[in-house]
Amino acid sequence: MSLLTEAQAIKDELIDIRRKLHQYPELSFQEYETTAYIKNVLNTIKGITVQTGKDEIGLNTGVVGSISSGSGPTIAIRADIDALPILEENQLAYRSQNKGVMHACGHDAHTTIALGTAKILAQKMRQGELSGKIIFIFQPAEEDTDDHGFTGAPYLMKAGVLENVDAAIALHMNPEESVSTVTLSEGYSMASVDTFRAAIKGSGGHAAYPHLVKDPIRMLGSILPAIQSITARTISPLESSVISVTHIGTTPSYNVIPNEVILQGTIRSYHPAIRKQLKIELEDTLKISESMGGSYELNINHGEPVLYNHPAITNWYEQTIQSLLPSFTIKHEPFGMAGEDFSHMAETVPSAMLFLGAKKDSLPNRGLHMPEFDIDEEALIYGVTILSETVCRFLKGEYSLE
Numbered sequence: 201m202s203l204l205t206e207a208q209a210i211k212d213e214l215i216d217i218r219r220k221l222h223q224y225p226e227l228s229f230q231e232y233e234t235t236a237y238i239k240n241v242l243n244t245i246k247g248i249t250v251q252t253g254k255d256e257i258g259l260n261t262g263v264v265g266s267i268s269s270g271s272g273p274t275i276a277i278r279a280d281i282d283a284l285p286i287l288e289e290n291q292l293a294y295r296s297q298n299k300g301v302m303h304a305c306g307h308d309a310h311t312t313i314a315l316g317t318a319k320i321l322a323q324k325m326r327q328g329e330l331s332g333k334i335i336f337i338f339q340p341a342e343e344d345t346d347d348h349g350f351t352g353a354p355y356l357m358k359a360g361v362l363e364n365v366d367a368a369i370a371l372h373m374n375p376e377e378s379v380s381t382v383t384l385s386e387g388y389s390m391a392s393v394d395t396f397r398a399a400i401k402g403s404g405g406h407a408a409y410p411h412l413v414k415d416p417i418r419m420l421g422s423i424l425p426a427i428q429s430i431t432a433r434t435i436s437p438l439e440s441s442v443i444s445v446t447h448i449g450t451t452p453s454y455n456v457i458p459n460e461v462i463l464q465g466t467i468r469s470y471h472p473a474i475r476k477q478l479k480i481e482l483e484d485t486l487k488i489s490e491s492m493g494g495s496y497e498l499n500i501n502h503g504e505p506v507l508y509n510h511p512a513i514t515n516w517y518e519q520t521i522q523s524l525l526p527s528f529t530i531k532h533e534p535f536g537m538a539g540e541d542f543s544h545m546a547e548t549v550p551s552a553m554l555f556l557g558a559k560k561d562s563l564p565n566r567g568l569h570m571p572e573f574d575i576d577e578e579a580l581i582y583g584v585t586i587l588s589e590t591v592c593r594f595l596k597g598e599y600s601l602e
Contacts, residue, residue, distance in 0.1 A: 407453075
């Protein structure tokens, strides 16, 4: 029986799991019920060892399951489990029951696919078809950071979930493409994500006497267009990069020129060297304030690194899809300027992510992080098929990192 046939045989179970997860989404670092549900599903699969809790995996939420047989390599499958602070607008029987929280990025599908893959691969382990170890990482807090500026991945890694892991794989829903389309990207494939807060400082005073003050709003008038031209005029047009100012604030008043203006925004790029250069360029631009009699402060929070897809593992995906799903279209292109904290794991062990088509219909507003996001649930079958077959071939020695 092919793995595609095995995945099709559990289609109803996959849909049921996904819809239950979709109905009860939880925000980053708050995925307690989701954790309990995943743990219960894994405990029904014979042979899987389950770990949860801060002492075992570094956070109070999240689950790590593992199964092994004999000697051989170790591969990890990572799925994210958190949701977003979005009010769902879908009128579906399985719409979110937690008002203002929604699985609008497909993490419910990622989790379901990993659980389905665990069920199929555990059986093959028990039957002696595979030798080695498989780790299923159900990671919390991919979408948001805590008070220390960290998402979930660094905590799980610090707790040792990737120790002795030879390779790690993951997938992501793509609501822009049909279920018969997979997007692969070798090398740098998703952006690093940094955020910044800058204060442009002057000396305020009465709005009727601007000649007596050092007006930070006047300084902003020169600084803002300079920031917005950084990527266009100081970074090679061949390099993907973005600096976006997303908030400008000061103390509101009709007749008072403020002492300072606050800027907030994001810095994104596709290469570590460009990431460093953008920070230097931003600081140099803020120095315009000094030439106008003011000063500045700049704080940058360093978020996810660039996602690097290992070339060999990306090729594993391609071979798997061409073999099991020959009618599928494979696109070779980067995934966009969004960030993905799987990139932390990809810095530690050879890793790769694929984007799996999951477009439900022709509605234009079902994209990622939108209130009517939804997927074609056929994608669940194909996700289980691709991940399961890729793991099998690696553990059997058919795929290597060379």
